[in-house]
Amino acid sequence: MKIFALRLKPDTDLKDSLWNFTQAHSIQAGFILTTVGSLKRASLRLAGQSDNQVFDGKFEIVSLVGTLSQDGVHLHIAISDFEGRTIGGHLTSGSIINTTAEVVIGDSYHHRFTRTVDEQTGYRELQIIKHGQHRGHA
Amino acid sequence: MKIFALRLKPDTDLKDSLWNFTQAHSIQAGFILTTVGSLKRASLRLAGQSDNQVFDGKFEIVSLVGTLSQDGVHLHIAISDFEGRTIGGHLTSGSIINTTAEVVIGDSYHHRFTRTVDEQTGYRELQIIKHGQHRGHA
Amino acid sequence: MKIFALRLKPDTDLKDSLWNFTQAHSIQAGFILTTVGSLKRASLRLAGQSDNQVFDGKFEIVSLVGTLSQDGVHLHIAISDFEGRTIGGHLTSGSIINTTAEVVIGDSYHHRFTRTVDEQTGYRELQIIKHGQHRGHA
Numbered sequence: 001m002k003i004f005a006l007r008l009k010p011d012t013d014l015k016d017s018l019w020n021f022t023q024a025h026s027i028q029a030g031f032i033l034t035t036v037g038s039l040k041r042a043s044l045r046l047a048g049q050s051d052n053q054v055f056d057g058k059f060e061i062v063s064l065v066g067t068l069s070q071d072g073v074h075l076h077i078a079i080s081d082f083e084g085r086t087i088g089g090h091l092t093s094g095s096i097i098n099t100t101a102e103v104v105i106g107d108s109y110h111h112r113f114t115r116t117v118d119e120q121t122g123y124r125e126l127q128i129i130k131h132g133q134h135r136g137h138a
Numbered sequence: 139m140k141i142f143a144l145r146l147k148p149d150t151d152l153k154d155s156l157w158n159f160t161q162a163h164s165i166q167a168g169f170i171l172t173t174v175g176s177l178k179r180a181s182l183r184l185a186g187q188s189d190n191q192v193f194d195g196k197f198e199i200v201s202l203v204g205t206l207s208q209d210g211v212h213l214h215i216a217i218s219d220f221e222g223r224t225i226g227g228h229l230t231s232g233s234i235i236n237t238t239a240e241v242v243i244g245d246s247y248h249h250r251f252t253r254t255v256d257e258q259t260g261y262r263e264l265q266i267i268k269h270g271q272h273r274g275h276a
Numbered sequence: 277m278k279i280f281a282l283r284l285k286p287d288t289d290l291k292d293s294l295w296n297f298t299q300a301h302s303i304q305a306g307f308i309l310t311t312v313g314s315l316k317r318a319s320l321r322l323a324g325q326s327d328n329q330v331f332d333g334k335f336e337i338v339s340l341v342g343t344l345s346q347d348g349v350h351l352h353i354a355i356s357d358f359e360g361r362t363i364g365g366h367l368t369s370g371s372i373i374n375t376t377a378e379v380v381i382g383d384s385y386h387h388r389f390t391r392t393v394d395e396q397t398g399y400r401e402l403q404i405i406k407h408g409q410h411r412g413h414a
Contacts, residue, residue, distance in 0.1 A: 001141055003277055003384045005305070005404045010396055029143070031172040031242045033382065034307040036342040036352050038323065047176065047220050048196035055222075058324035062354040062364035063201040063216060063339035066174040067240050074240065076174050078200040078216055078224055078339060078354055080364030082324050084331075086354055087222030088200035099397040102343050102350065104307045104384075106171065108141045108242075120148055121237040128143045139279055167281070169310040169380045185314065186334035186358050193360070201339040201354065204312040205378050212378065214312050216338040216354055216362055225360035226338035244309065246279045246380075258286055259375040266281045 001106045003033070008101040014039065015075060015093050018103070022068040029111035029128075030068030032075070037061045037101030042079055043094030044087070052092045057081055061101065063088070067126060068105065069113035074126070109134045139244045141171070146239040152177065153213060153231050156241070160206040167249035167266075168206030170213070175199045175239030180217055181232030182225070190230045195219055199239065201226070205264060206243065207251035212264070247272045277382045279309070284377040290315065291351060291369050294379070298344040305387035305404075306344030308351070313337045313377030318355055319370030320363070328368045333357055337377065339364070343402060344381065345389035350402070385410045 004025060008017050022030060042055040059079035066075035077095070078088035110131050118125035142163060146155050160168060180193040197217035204213035215233070216226035248269050256263035280301060284293050298306060318331040335355035342351035353371070354364035386407050394401035 001139065001277065003382075003386065005307075005384065005387050005389070007402045007404060031143075033171060033309060034341045034343065036350050044222060046222050047198045047218060049220055053222070060323045060352050060365050061341070062352045063341060065172045065199070065201060067172065067242070074174050076198050076200045076218075078218065078362075078364065080323060080352075080354065082322050084320060084322050084329070084363035084365055086216075086224040086362040086364045088216065088218030088224045089198050089222055099399060100394075100401050102402045104343070104382075106141075106242075108143065110141065111143050113143070118238075123237060125238050126145045126240045128145060139277065169281075171309060182360060184358050184360050185336045185356060191360070203310045203337070203339060205310065205380070212312050214336050214338045214356075216356065224354075224362040226354065226356035226362045227336050227360055244279075244380075246281065248279065249281050251281070256376075261375060263376050264283045264378045266283060 001108050004105040006103050008097045010097055010099055012097045013093055014095045014097060015091050019073050022073060027068050027107045028070060029108040029113045031106050032064050032066050033104040033106050035061055035064035035101060035103045038098040039079055039095055040098040041096040043092045044089035045092055046089045058098060067113055071115040139246055142243040144241050146235050148235055148237055150235045151231055152233045152235060152239060153229050157211050160211060165206050165245045166208060167246040167251045168243050170202050170204050171242040171244050173199055173202035173239060173241045176236040177217055177233055178236040179234040181230045182227035183230055184227040196236060205251055209253040277384050280381040282379050284373050286373055286375055288373045289369055290371045290373060291367050295349050298349060303344050303383045305384040305389045306381050308340050308342050309380040309382050311337055311340035311377060311379045314374040315355055315371055316374040317372040319368045320365035321368055322365040334374060343389055347391040
């Protein structure tokens with residue numbers, strides 16, 4: 001596994017930054033290891049909804065999970081407000097860093113992730129390709 | 139560390155699938171690296187409760203944490219509903235995938251996890267055995 | 277990456293234990309891989325607040341994220357109560373384990389984390405130093 005670490009600065013877009021990073025570093029089987037930081041705006045697609053919902057305010061990032069590949073990123077987030085109240089959903093563009101985001105990403109050398117439409121769900125779902133040998137040597 | 143990646147399909151049981159995978163791949167010191175996906179039903183044992191509680195609806199998985207070994211799996215989950223509202227607890231059997239779950243698991247070659255009853259808590263608690271050398275070579 | 281696993285016992289302080297562990301093992305580019313367990317008291321700094329708030333009760337730990345280095349630890353947590361209701365924020369000293377916490381930590385050999393004051397945010401923010409070679413050999 002290769003490990004990437006990055007810090008995002010105030011006013012940057014969380015999802016767009018991670019997608020740009022994924023492309024710039026040719027991450028092929030990536031996943032979030034940890035993320036700690038804060039948002040000033042969250043743009044989430046909530047469970048079972050088709051539109052995004054925007055939440056403005058100061059939020060601590062208390063969880064970020066998901067996978068990253070050259071086909072895109074699939075990320076879910078949980079954030080907590082000034083009373084501790086926690087909301088979450090599918091992270092979309094438009095979620096903006098408040099003070100920082102410290103992100104650690106893993107990329108497995110023995111896998112490659114792609115996405116193809118799954119007729120059962122109607123979404124582009126993860127396909128996992130295994131490499132018996134280190135991907136870089138294959 | 140060995141890395142495993144799997145995608146769970148609609149209508150599969152999240153906990154049972156992870157336990158079956160742990161057994162099938164002889165994971166001895168496993169832990170969840172990331173999980174992104176959705177549930178249509180969650181069966182949780184809430185903090186300090188003895189019975190499970192079932193929640194039906196569409197939920198995004200916003201966090202899954204825990205350890206996996208040949209003695210069992212210990213997993214906690216947080217899920218968010220159509221308003222973003224987030225609930226969480228101890229994952230039990232009966233939690234059912236809605237569209238997908240993309241799961242990445244690590245297995246440390248230098249550890250082995252077991253569980254034995256801890257008289258202080260009354261639960262089977264994690265025991266961590268360290269291997270000075272790669273477990274596979276020991 | 278070096279992997280550390282530890283189990284914390286009842287009545288220990290979660291943040292202080294992780295900070296002590298980080299110092300004892302000279303972790304220089306550490307991050308939480310997974311944590312599953314429970315608290316009997318949580319001391320959190322909530323989003324945008326300057327004081328800590330204490331929550332007493334039984335809570336399941338459903339997420340712990342963050343980084344660990346010789347400059348300190350930066351951790352955010354989400355916990356769920358007897359109704360599943362989930363709160364979260366910046367973890368501070370005074371958060372006490374109820375039954376257990378199973379923690380898996382990674383330490384990247386190819387990075388070193390430090391913290392210096394960022395004039396833009398006013399906080400000591402993460403600096404990431406990359407090592408082209410394995411840190412231990414550099």
